[in-house]
Amino acid sequence: MHPLDEIAINKLDPLMHRIIHDIASALYILETKQIIHRDVKPANMLINKNAVVKLCDFGICGDLTEKLDFRTVEGTFEYLPPDPEPDAIHDDMWALGISSLEIVSGQHPFTDWIPNEIPFKILNWEPTVPMTVSYEIQQLILHL
Template sequence: MILRSVNHENVVRFYRACTKQRKYLIVTEYMAGGNLYDFLHKHNNALELSLILRIAIGISKGMDYLHQNNIIHRDLKSANLLIGNGQIVKIADFGVSRQRSQEGDMTAETGTYRWMAPEVINHKPYDHKADVFSFAIVLWELVTSKVPYENLTPLQAALSVRQGLRLVIPSGVHPRLSKLIQRCWGENPHTRPVFSEITAELEDILRPIQVASRSKGSHRHIKQKIQMKSQR
């Protein structure tokens, strides 16, 4: 029902559901690139900063749209992010999602341990900021191409988060990106940024990189023209 109600370029598109057979089926658009988890970890893809930022911006925009529509995903992780043509990334799997307007506080331990916010692990009341924590783990995956807490079992990872431990951000990561990850996985949900702020920050980091890339491309084009002239 949630998937049917949403429409955004960074959320997987719902087409039909089949409910007459024993096994219920959902038909969505085809995402040729598979999921982000496999793309990063099974194919050992190390991504350039510009691509990391473009993927992160797409996820952030999709999550911002969901939160603006009072939808909390509750299981945001790289395996639930699908890659389409042109490396566009879309949010999928709304099996445990919930409308914020539903009655009662959310305290259920819902999601996947390696991406789960501490307030969820601790069975405390939580809200949309739990998704922001999960996004921080995805962002860490993008900059490292590593599985979160790869040397720990899922339960050990959850216990580490509960104790306040966080993943190590490599020193070579863009300082503003590193700072954003730390803000997003902060212990206090109220100090975590909302997705509109995250998108703005990511776009601001990307802007000079795109300018530099275009400038490099134009210099290369001029150089080729000069070489062609000299050959004449």
């Protein structure tokens, strides 16, 4: 990952737009096939030299057409929403928002939090997006 101070806002904005668009499109395609990814995070996003972003690591995807045991929530703990819905795209979109915040700030938004306190602290958390991106991209990320 490049240091954010080396990336001008006029380059970070189009990159973030592309990342959000491409990953959201991938999640939409999965949803139309009754599949949820369940592990959206920066480490599972690949970007090629043409800035095309691909979602990878489908190892814990859920097939919504099968009877699955949804009593346990799958995914990387730091990207799970405060109110997991293991059979909905809601969790994947939350993880895309957290991933976007991590990319624009250079660190995960909960880096300074004690891991077992995250589920409780997140309920009152007010996300803020750094000024490294435009107002439009800030609002897009907050909408996720």
